[in-house]
Amino acid sequence: MKIHLEFQSYNKRIYSLINSLKLEHDVNSSMGLIVKNDSLELYNRENIKQKSIKVDFTSKKNNYRCFHFRKKNEVLSKVAGIKKSYFPFILDATAGLGNDAFMFSFLGCQVMMIERHPIVAALLKDGLQRGYKDKRIGQWLKKRLHLIINDSSNMLEIPILKPDVIYLDPMYPSCCKKSLPKKNMQFFRKLIGQNHDSEKLLNISRTLAKKRIIVKRPCYAKPLSTDKVNFIITTKNHRFDIYQPFSK
Numbered sequence: 001m002k003i004h005l006e007f008q009s010y011n012k013r014i015y016s017l018i019n020s021l022k023l024e025h026d027v028n029s030s031m032g033l034i035v036k037n038d039s040l041e042l043y044n045r046e047n048i049k050q051k052s053i054k055v056d057f058t059s060k061k062n063n064y065r066c067f068h069f070r071k072k073n074e075v076l077s078k079v080a081g082i083k084k085s086y087f088p089f090i091l092d093a094t095a096g097l098g099n100d101a102f103m104f105s106f107l108g109c110q111v112m113m114i115e116r117h118p119i120v121a122a123l124l125k126d127g128l129q130r131g132y133k134d135k136r137i138g139q140w141l142k143k144r145l146h147l148i149i150n151d152s153s154n155m156l157e158i159p160i161l162k163p164d165v166i167y168l169d170p171m172y173p174s175c176c177k178k179s180l181p182k183k184n185m186q187f188f189r190k191l192i193g194q195n196h197d198s199e200k201l202l203n204i205s206r207t208l209a210k211k212r213i214i215v216k217r218p219c220y221a222k223p224l225s226t227d228k229v230n231f232i233i234t235t236k237n238h239r240f241d242i243y244q245p246f247s248k
Helices: 012-020 060-067 070-080 099-106 118-132 138-144 152-157 183-191 198-208
Strands: 002-007 031-035 040-044 090-092 111-115 145-149 165-168 212-218 231-234 238-243
Touching (some): 012 118, 031 183, 040 183, 060 099, 070 099, 070 212, 070 238, 099 111, 099 138, 099 145, 099 165, 118 183, 138 145, 152 198, 165 198
Parallel strands (some): 090 111, 090 165, 165 212
Antiparallel strands (some): 212 238
16 A cells, blocks of 8 residues: 655664555655654644644553543443453454554453554554553553454454454544544544445454444444344443344
């Protein structure tokens, strides 16, 4: 895949990552990757005033979410069915920047992420590599959170343990609101566009998962499928549609 590559610093680890994903320099690309001293960041070349984004599991925001206000994250525990003695193996089939997968792993679950877009996968892999080295979270993160770079539509063919739960967070549909979506969503729409296989992915997930399939949606959006949603959990801005696996 082609993207504008900018090397502000030589970093052997990141250089190797870019080569492994076969990312090629394109001087005309509207999006760019910046290789900094110890991180890989994505930026919008058509709006250089817009702050770049990176995956940072050690950020102040994640530190606050994990260690200072855990009640805020209880909805993820609830939707996954986490109990005191039950921590499901979760497959996040639409990993993106890994925010929810990180929280599931913090709550005690083994989490396998799948990401198919090479540029998003590069950001995610870079964030994981840095997170694994962190003194505070690195030890448990390395045990619980991992990444497969592949298309989730192939997950039936990927030799991984059968997950208890599959988590889907496809690209949100456009809304009629006049205000712009959050920065990360703007970047993703510009980079990826819309998902056109979300319902197919749901059906594949219902074939693979043991316990449940969770689909994260904005409150204004329709369900991905006309099939019955077994139960729904809502927050102020999001809705979690929970489906049972297909009968074996």
